[in-house]
Amino acid sequence: MATIRDVAKLADVSVSTVSLALSNPARVSQKTLEKIRHAVAAVGFVADPLAQSLARGRSRMVGFVVGNVGNPFFGDIRRELENYALDHGHFVLVTDSSGKTEREKAMVEHLIGLKMAGLALAPSGHDQDYVDFIGGLNIPIVCFDQKVAGIERDFVGSDNHLAGAMLTEHLLQLGHRRIAFIAGPSHMHTATERYRGFMDTMANAGIEVNPNFVVDGQFTRTAGYEAAMRLLIQPERPTAILGANNAVALSALQAMQELGFRCPEDISLAMIDNVQWSSVITPRITMVVQDTLALGGIIARRLMHRITNPQGAVEPPQDFVLTPKFVPGNSCRRI
Amino acid sequence: MATIRDVAKLADVSVSTVSLALSNPARVSQKTLEKIRHAVAAVGFVADPLAQSLARGRSRMVGFVVGNVGNPFFGDIRRELENYALDHGHFVLVTDSSGKTEREKAMVEHLIGLKMAGLALAPSGHDQDYVDFIGGLNIPIVCFDQKVAGIERDFVGSDNHLAGAMLTEHLLQLGHRRIAFIAGPSHMHTATERYRGFMDTMANAGIEVNPNFVVDGQFTRTAGYEAAMRLLIQPERPTAILGANNAVALSALQAMQELGFRCPEDISLAMIDNVQWSSVITPRITMVVQDTLALGGIIARRLMHRITNPQGAVEPPQDFVLTPKFVPGNSCRRI
DNA sequence: TGATTAAATCGAACCGGTTCGATAGAGCTC
DNA sequence: GAGCTCTATCGAACCGGTTCGATTTAATCA
CATH class of the missing domain: 3.40.50.2300 (Response regulator)
Incomplete structure (x- = not known):
């Protein structure tokens, strides 16, 4: 590997001039700039990023x-x-x-x-x-x-509050009242906001949320699956499930399929955030997506x-x- | 940020000894090692990875x-x-x-x-x-x-040849003869091997492959969709489609759904490589997966x-x- | 006790750049 | 031609470590 000193030697200038020419060509005379450019090309000089970072900070x-x-x-x-x-x-x-x-x-x-x-x-x-x-x-x-x-x-x-609210409102418009919510971790801002969006919208509509209809899916596949199962085995089942993210919602879909519930005939489902192959998942999930x-x-x-x-x-x-x-x-x- | 010289000064040894102690403690006396360890802790020394990389190469x-x-x-x-x-x-x-x-x-x-x-x-x-x-x-x-x-x-x-062969054999066992193949880019080894696995298995079974049944899906979603459409609009349709990777196979599923074909009732589908949410895709695709x-x-x-x-x-x-x-x-x- | 050897430590060069104050020379003014 | 300003270039210090030959110290042996 050629170093800056090789370039300096070949161009017959000092090392500092080469460095200067490379970082700020305007401050070097036309003549020496030419010489340096030739030398750089001749030896195939490429500055070592590591050395640069070290020196520059x-x-x-x-x-x-x-x-x-x-x-x-x-x-x-x-x-x-x-x-x-x-x-x-x-x-x-x-x-x-x-x-x-x-x-x-x-x-x-x-x-x-x-x-x-x-x-x-x-x-x-x-x-x-x-x-x-x-x-x-x-x-x-x-x-x-x-x-x-x-x-x-x-x-x-x-706007995660809005995201939760939009889907809740959509379900309300369709006539749903027994809406369940699979939440994310309470220490995550996105999770709490989505949850608040859901609760606020329900409250505005004057509907009391059954505490059993709010379960924790941790935004993960496994916890989401478990949470969905807990929802589905209740005697009084929800008519719609809102998943706070894609993982918990799709886990819920899987749980529904495994238990023999049809979506949307038996239970409706909506989710926040897309997944890669959502277009081939049956049914196509109604969702709110972020503009990535x-x-x-x-x-x-x-x-x-x-x-x-x-x-x-x-x-x-x-x-x-x-x-x-x-x-x-x-x-x-x-x- | 504390440097190695700060440590050396505090421990009252040379810089090189500190360096040595840190990289090869056994070659330093117990006493100085202690001194150096204390000094390191006192000034909160952490070696700069950049400088290390530069010096070490x-x-x-x-x-x-x-x-x-x-x-x-x-x-x-x-x-x-x-x-x-x-x-x-x-x-x-x-x-x-x-x-x-x-x-x-x-x-x-x-x-x-x-x-x-x-x-x-x-x-x-x-x-x-x-x-x-x-x-x-x-x-x-x-x-x-x-x-x-x-x-x-x-x-x-x-073993990509085997992957292609396994699914082909499976389809043959189920009675399929008109099997279509959505291939990947011919310059990719995985693509050609999977294709060869398909062709060899068909040849071994004494079945001639209809040239119209081999289309190029480029391993991508868009090309796969187009290729699948070309397959599905033919008057003599395949009874099964084998996708050389997940993207082309799922694009084919989408194309089938859009045209009103049911899978597997109308056309069977198999693919190589899994996708994240395959368990909630209906139908569950028969596939060969790599042990990632x-x-x-x-x-x-x-x-x-x-x-x-x-x-x-x-x-x-x-x-x-x-x-x-x-x-x-x-x-x-x-x- | 003096010679020999091994272990511990050190100093200086080095990795490959950047930066800044110093210096030399060119161009301009009076 | 002395005094001054600008521009181009340079040398040396520096970034923060590593490495290796040299030197000092301690231990071993005749």
């Missing part, structure tokens, strides 16, 4: 930290960020914490050790320790998906803005909340 | 390069690799080329610039240029998924072996080919 990379890269929601956002960052000369490094807060912390620390220019982070934690940890990081960060109370950072997400492309675009622009604009780093944090979209399916019937 | 990170991290197949493998690598003190950095060979090359070069200890790579290219590129890299690499002719590296994958956990485990162990064992680097490349598994569904009927 920061790299031209941004980190993308989520709990599950396999989730298409995060996948879309990643793609948007990547395209935008690449256009602005930055590489995206992806890390997956598998939802484990401790692992996420370690990964974030590692990325910061790598002198990342910035981080796009879907927070996995929520306690004070975690908030302090994120707050103490001295690096541009854009948080997304989960809004964590206490974290003073840019945030990009969807828009979210990804905002995250990307905001982060790169903070990174590239000198004064961008000190701008006060801002929240960007997008409106989700209703996507009708045929999993909800009128009763 | 390599980092303690491995790169994971695929065309689509969102694909659960790659997701499972990533998880296995990550767990194993973490246990051996290495971080995994994920990059997604979106299937673009040029982007993949740039990413691989960037990772090598980062002095990665090794790479787990699902090759996206196939031409001589690409083979030369991969061959020219002086770093432990384990390739997986696609076997590329000419690349002399460890390879971990499944086993694949991931082998990739992880092989890569870490090459990285950590001094002589591991020079061992000749080896192929690991696993047997896929038949998973019956109810998308194929006897005729």
Whole structure:
């Protein structure tokens, strides 16, 4: 590998002049610039990013930290960020914490050790320790998906209260009254908001929610399945189930199928967030989806803005909340 | 941030002794080791990974390069690799080329610039240029998924010929003769092998394959949909469709649903590779799946072996080919 | 006790860049 | 031609570690 000193020797100038010419060509005379360019081409010089990062104190990379890269929601956002960052000369490094807060912390620390220019982070934690940890990081960060109370950072997400309310209202319009809700973890902002959207809408309609109709699905497949089963074995069954996310809703569909209930004839089903092959799932689930492309675009622009604009780093944090979209399916019937 | 010089000053030893103590405690006297340990704790010293990588010439990170991290197949493998690598003190950095060979090359070069200890790579290219590129890299690499002719590296994958043959045989056993095949890109090893598995099995059964029954689905959703439509509008329709991967098969299912064909009553369907929510797709597709956990485990162990064992680097490349598994569904009927 | 060897520690060079103050020379003014 | 400003270039220090040959110290042996 050719080093900058090889270039300097060949071009017969000092190392510092080469470095200057490469980072700020305007400050070098035309003649020496030519010489240096030739030398660079001749020896095939490419600057070592590691050495650059060490000397500069920061790299031209941004980190993308989520709990599950396999989730298409995060996948879309990643793609948007990547395209935008690449256009602005930055590489995206992806890390997956598998939802484990401790692992996420370690990964974030590692990325910061790598002198990342910035981080796009879907927070996995929520306690004070975690908030302090994120707050103490001295690096541009854009948080997304989960809004964590206490974290003073840019945030990009969807209106989850509205998402819950939209589907609830839809079910009410279809005549449903016995609506069950499979909730997510209570420490997650998206989960509580969706739950509130459901409860508020029911309350506004003057309908009391049967406490047995609210079960905890933890946003996961296994817990969602269990929660759905608990709903379905009750003597007084709900006429509709609202899943707070895709995993719990589809687990409910599976449970229904296994017990011999037909959807939507016996029980209607609606969910928040899409999955990859929803178009071939029968019935097509009525859902509310987030605008992942828009979210990804905002995250990307905001982060790169903070990174590239000198004064961008000190701008006060801002929240960007997008409106989700209703996507009708045929999993909800009128009763 | 505390540096190694702060530690040396506090412990009243030289910088080199601190470095030595940290990397090879046995070669330092018990007394100084204690002093150094105390000093490290006192100033909160953590070695800068960047500086270490620069000085050592390599980092303690491995790169994971695929065309689509969102694909659960790659997701499972990533998880296995990550767990194993973490246990051996290495971080995994994920990059997604979106299937673009040029982007993949740039990413691989960037990772090598980062002095990665090794790479787990699902090759996206196939031409001589690409083979030369991969061959020219002086770093432990384990390739997986696609076997590329000419690349002399460890390879971990499944027996794709067998995968195609298994499903074909299954359909033959059920009495099908007019079996259609939605193929993948001809430059991909997995695609050609699966195709050969289909053709060989048909030939062995003495059945001539109608050329109109072999269509190109490019392993993608859109091309798969188009290919399936071409199959379904023929006057002489197939009684069964075999999709060379999950995307083309599920696109075919969608096309069938849209045209009003019932599966399996009108047309049977089988596919290679699972998808995330296959259990709630109706009908449950009969398929052959790869053992992703086993694949991931082998990739992880092989890569870490090459990285950590001094002589591991020079061992000749080896192929690991696993047997896929038949998973019956109810998308194929006897005729 | 002096010579020999092994163990512990150190100093300096190095990895490959960046940055900043110093210096030399060119161009301009009076 | 002295004085001044700008521009182009350079040298040296630095980022924060590692490594290796040299040196000091301690232990072993004749």
